[in-house]
Amino acid sequence: MAYNYPPEKLSVYLSDDGGSILTFYGMWEASLFAKHWLPFCKRYNIEPRSPAAYFSESDGHQELCTPKEWSLIKDMFDEMTERIDTAVMSGKIPEEINAKHKGFYEWNQEITSKNHQPIVQILIDGKDQNAVDNEGNALPTLVYMAREKRPQHHHNFKAGAMNALIRVSSVISNSPIIMNVDCDMYSNNNDAVRDALCFFLDEEMGHKIGFVQYPQNYNNLSKNDIYGNSLHVINEVSSAKL
């Protein structure tokens, strides 16, 4: 959501193949935190923009903001994480949360991760005039989705999820370009979307390109880099922001 990109042209979908109310709760919390986090990122050009990644590597001294501002947003993030962790530990969300969003009523005793109705909930509707951050800037659309699962039908893993996402997003936002980020990843540069678009908008080659794949890249390289994973030219020169 914090990408350097016009929010009215950006829609974020989270596909929850666990079909869990806890994930929906975490996302609802994140949709509120975003109203503080996005303007903070933009004002101080924060990088990386995953708050978990940012706070794990930043001690808060090198930033342009005041230590007070930094502590304020960090406390807000820590408190949110704690609320989510507590809910996950107890396996249920606090009673009073149910009333905060109609989406919580999708869940009942019968639902399991392998057998449930489709759940699509718009947490932030970018078309809504009131969908703004705490400084009044427009927010991107944010959608939670748990595709229908039934024991007799194979779900086809990531491809099945993306198939359902393409269908649902075509009704809600119908954007010409889709970016997929795996659930165990975060984006390391706020210009990644713009950088990726260069392939599709290239004056000579753009019309021939339908799919762009960044090479598999691992964290925690070993001393001998046995997977030949440094990819220096790609990482540091040709597609540095991807």
Ligand SMILES: O=c1ccn([C@@H]2O[C@H](COP(=O)(O)OP(=O)(O)O[C@H]3O[C@H](CO)[C@@H](O)[C@H](O)[C@H]3O)[C@@H](O)[C@H]2O)c(=O)[nH]1
């Ligand atoms: O039932 C599923 C399984 C996976 N996923 C998504 O697909 C991603 C990758 O799937 P996983 O099976 O966990 O594969 P990994 O080994 O973590 O991923 C590597 O291998 C995959 C299959 O080759 C590639 O698609 C990935 O981009 C690559 O990082 C996950 O993060 C999820 O976002 C689903 O949505 N539903």
Ligand SMILES: [Mn+2]
């Ligand atoms: Mn993975």
